[in-house]
Amino acid sequence: MSGRRAAGLRAWVVQRLSAIYLGLFFVYLIGCFVFAPPASHEAWRSWVAHPYISMALLLFFLSLLLHAWVGVRNVLIDYVKPFGLRLVLLALTGLALIACGAWGLQVVILARIA
Amino acid sequence: MTKTKKRPVHLDLRRIRLPINAITSVGHRISGVLMFFLIPFCIYLLDLSLSSPRGFSRAIAILDSLPVKGILFIAIWGLVHHILAGLRCIAIDLDRGVEKPTFIRTAYAVLVAAPPVAFVVWVAL
Numbered sequence: 387m388s389g390r391r392a393a394g395l396r397a398w399v400v401q402r403l404s405a406i407y408l409g410l411f412f413v414y415l416i417g418c419f420v421f422a423p424p425a426s427h428e429a430w431r432s433w434v435a436h437p438y439i440s441m442a443l444l445l446f447f448l449s450l451l452l453h454a455w456v457g458v459r460n461v462l463i464d465y466v467k468p469f470g471l472r473l474v475l476l477a478l479t480g481l482a483l484i485a486c487g488a489w490g491l492q493v494v495i496l497a498r499i500a
Numbered sequence: 501m502t503k504t505k506k507r508p509v510h511l512d513l514r515r516i517r518l519p520i521n522a523i524t525s526v527g528h529r530i531s532g533v534l535m536f537f538l539i540p541f542c543i544y545l546l547d548l549s550l551s552s553p554r555g556f557s558r559a560i561a562i563l564d565s566l567p568v569k570g571i572l573f574i575a576i577w578g579l580v581h582h583i584l585a586g587l588r589c590i591a592i593d594l595d596r597g598v599e600k601p602t603f604i605r606t607a608y609a610v611l612v613a614a615p616p617v618a619f620v621v622w623v624a625l
Contacts, residue, residue: 402590409583420624427549427556434550454539457532486539493547500550 401456404449411446434497447490451483521607527614528585531578538575573622580621581614 424430433439458479466472518526549559562568588606591597597606 402593405586405590409586412579412583416621416625420621427553430556431550450539454532454536457529458536461529461533482540486543489540489543489547493543493550497550 397456397459400452404453404456407445407449408453411442411449431497431500434494435500440494440498443494444491447487447494451487455480455483520604520611524581524585524588524607524611527581527611528589531582531585534578535575535582572625573618576622576625577615577618580618581610584610584614584617 424433434443459476462472462475462479466475545559545562548555548562550556563572588597588610591606592603597603
């Protein structure tokens with residue numbers, strides 16, 4: 387699956403794989419918050435810093451970025467017809483998502499070394 | 501020169517009927533775009549809550565404030581609708597529920613089930 391010819395198929399696969407992970411993670415996360423909400427800052431920080439949880443969180447951020455990128459890209463391509471404007475909005479979306487990803491990565495790393 | 505065929509152009513809103521599956525599908529898009537805009541706020545809250553014990557209580561205070569509680573309900577509704585509509589999409593990809601009656605019924609089920617499920621989650625959180 388490489389090159390422009392398969393770009394649509396690749397996006398389609400990425401969208402569904404990331405969706406499955408995001409869905410499972412959200413159910414797990416909501417379950418945690420409902421049945422065992424973090425009682426203190428220290429309990430919350432050490433939960434995030436747990437190796438499995440921080441790895442799952444980083445995978446979650448990555449899936450979220452890919453999923454949001456494909457989704458917003460499709461919406462922009464469908465509704466924004468002027469080519470220049472579409473390009474600018476796509477670039478802004480990409481930059482915003484990368485910035486959010488970097489921020490999330492930093493937050494998880496800081497929680498681990500604290 | 502070929503004659504342009506006369507097309508039925510009517511943007512009379514009373515005559516345009518969106519089928520139920522279109523409403524579910526548009527909801528999938530709207531909820532997705534809404535959650536996209538909420539990503540930075542979620543990371544901000546995560547950052548704040550992990551920064552210090554004071555930040556932790558501040559994050560909880562923000563989540564407990566009235567306007568944020570309202571936004572939170574809409575966000576959870578969007579998330580639940582998005583997940584249910586997404587599951588329906590994947591089922592359709594796998595050729596399940598493609599026949600018209602089932603197709604319509606599942607679209608209706610997603611649309612109707614999302615608000616009460618979201619409400620239960622919102623109250624439980």
